[in-house]
Amino acid sequence: MELIFFTVLMMATMGLSTTTSFNVMQYGAAGDGKTNDSPAFQKAWKDVCLSKSVISRLIIPAGKTFLLKPITFTGPCKSKYIYFQLSGNIVAPNSKSEYKGYHVNTWLGFSYVNGLIISGRGTIDGRGSAWWPQPCLGNASPNTECRGPTALTLYRCYRFAIKGLTHLNPARSHITLTSCKNGVISNVRIIAPGDSPNTDGIDISGSRNIQVLNSFIGTGDDCIAISAGSSIIKIAGITCGPGHGISIGSLGTRGETDIVEDVHVQNCTLTETLTGVRIKTWQGGIGYARRITFDKIRFVRANNPIIIDQFYCPNGVDCQNKTEAIKVSDVTYKGITGTSLMDKVINLSCDQNLGCSNIVFDRVYIASAVAGMKVYSFCHNAHGRATHTKPNLNCLLR
Numbered sequence: 497m498e499l500i501f502f503t504v505l506m507m508a509t510m511g512l513s514t515t516t517s518f519n520v521m522q523y524g525a526a527g528d529g530k531t532n533d534s535p536a537f538q539k540a541w542k543d544v545c546l547s548k549s550v551i552s553r554l555i556i557p558a559g560k561t562f563l564l565k566p567i568t569f570t571g572p573c574k575s576k577y578i579y580f581q582l583s584g585n586i587v588a589p590n591s592k593s594e595y596k597g598y599h600v601n602t603w604l605g606f607s608y609v610n611g612l613i614i615s616g617r618g619t620i621d622g623r624g625s626a627w628w629p630q631p632c633l634g635n636a637s638p639n640t641e642c643r644g645p646t647a648l649t650l651y652r653c654y655r656f657a658i659k660g661l662t663h664l665n666p667a668r669s670h671i672t673l674t675s676c677k678n679g680v681i682s683n684v685r686i687i688a689p690g691d692s693p694n695t696d697g698i699d700i701s702g703s704r705n706i707q708v709l710n711s712f713i714g715t716g717d718d719c720i721a722i723s724a725g726s727s728i729i730k731i732a733g734i735t736c737g738p739g740h741g742i743s744i745g746s747l748g749t750r751g752e753t754d755i756v757e758d759v760h761v762q763n764c765t766l767t768e769t770l771t772g773v774r775i776k777t778w779q780g781g782i783g784y785a786r787r788i789t790f791d792k793i794r795f796v797r798a799n800n801p802i803i804i805d806q807f808y809c810p811n812g813v814d815c816q817n818k819t820e821a822i823k824v825s826d827v828t829y830k831g832i833t834g835t836s837l838m839d840k841v842i843n844l845s846c847d848q849n850l851g852c853s854n855i856v857f858d859r860v861y862i863a864s865a866v867a868g869m870k871v872y873s874f875c876h877n878a879h880g881r882a883t884h885t886k887p888n889l890n891c892l893l894r
């Protein structure tokens with residue numbers, strides 16, 4: 497897949513005749529950071545999407561800043577590849593009142609666009625700080641005053657690439673993939689303050705065959721969260737921190753049936769994150785999370801490096817105490833090293849009835865980052881085996 501995108505990018509760069517380009521400036525965009533350029537982008541998008549060349553390209557030129565109100569770029573389009581060339585910068589409205597009348601979950605949306613390539617050295621700035629002081633607690637419904645929009649959402653996009661961009665300060669999550677297939681996010685920089693609430697880096701849900709590679713993510717919530725309905729997910733070469741680490745879940749919210757499988761996280765460094773690698777499920781859910789591997793992970797002064805939490809319930813809101821639970825199995829942690837700021841470095845808290853099965857640890861060495869502090873592991877109903885692991889995991893049941 498990388499090869500296809502590379503070829504297309506080459507062709508696009510060389511301006512071969514298979515490509516038709518549309519520049520937002522030709523559609524009346526001001527690019528002054530003040531004028532609402534959404535109407536111009538929408539007009540340009542219409543032509544991009546109707547173009548029948550192999551590659552249809554929307555050019556957002558360098559050296560300019562485009563203010564966009566919430567906007568959705570909708571497909572399907574006629575071209576095999578839609579190239580969204582972000583050389584300039586895109587900024588969001590910087591006050592809540594400018595979102596009045598937009599009943600949206602996302603600021604920049606792409607829906608049903610296949611062969612989408614969003615690429616360039618530009619910046620997407622969600623200017624979301626106005627939303628941060630009063631975050632929603634628990635599972636507040638959409639469109640409430642507390643719930644800001646996700647900055648960038650791809651919905652039902654098949655074959656896509658997002659590369660090279662910088663993403664700043666969203667009102668909520670930076671990038672959300674919902675019901676997408678066959679995509680790669682690579683070489684992006686995702687940045688928001690460590691104390692900005694709900695600013696997940698990349699949320700992946702209902703998606704299949706997705707790779708997130710070689711990127712920097714420093715934000716206020718999960719660097720990457722993989723949730724319900726996702727499978728064949730590869731995360732590699734990620735530098736995460738500040739943030740809440742890399743999470744599977746939360747799954748089973750409000751008793752849902754959720755499934756996540758075949759997730760591989762490798763070659764990642766987590767620095768001073770609030771949690772490290774975590775699988776979190778609510779009580780009362782139905783379904784499973786299985787075949788999950790964490791390989792070659794390095795922790796630098798992380799808090800709570802390794803967690804399986806089948807009693808997830810943040811803020812103590814809407815907590816349940818149910819007999820059903822999401823089944824967690826076939827989880828492997830190997831080649832993991834580093835340091836922890838907390839003494840409890842491994843916490844495997846599994847459901848009373850189902851437990852967690854085939855949890856495998858091999859060559860996991862996590863030391864204390866604090867002089868004189870002893871580290872330890874904690875398990876509750878966790879089944880599996882551990883070899884060459886420190887602190888010892890004698891609490892793991894066979």
Ligand SMILES: *[C@@H]1O[C@H](CO)[C@@H](O)[C@H](O)[C@H]1NC(C)=O
Pocket residue numbers: 710732733734735763764765
């Ligand atoms: C591991 O990730 C780093 C970025 O964090 C990257 O530079 C390096 O090439 C990766 N190594 C492998 C073997 O994938």
Ligand SMILES: *[C@@H]1O[C@H](CO)[C@@H](O)[C@H](O)[C@H]1NC(C)=O
Pocket residue numbers: 817
């Ligand atoms: C949950 O239910 C179990 C069994 O019904 C009970 O023993 C336990 O105390 C309950 N926990 C909470 C937090 O309510």
Ligand SMILES: *[C@@H]1O[C@H](CO)[C@@H](O)[C@H](O)[C@H]1NC(C)=O
Pocket residue numbers: 805806807808840843844845874
């Ligand atoms: C481990 O996590 C569970 C679930 O969040 C929590 O209730 C428990 O207190 C933790 N164990 C320790 C030793 O902190």
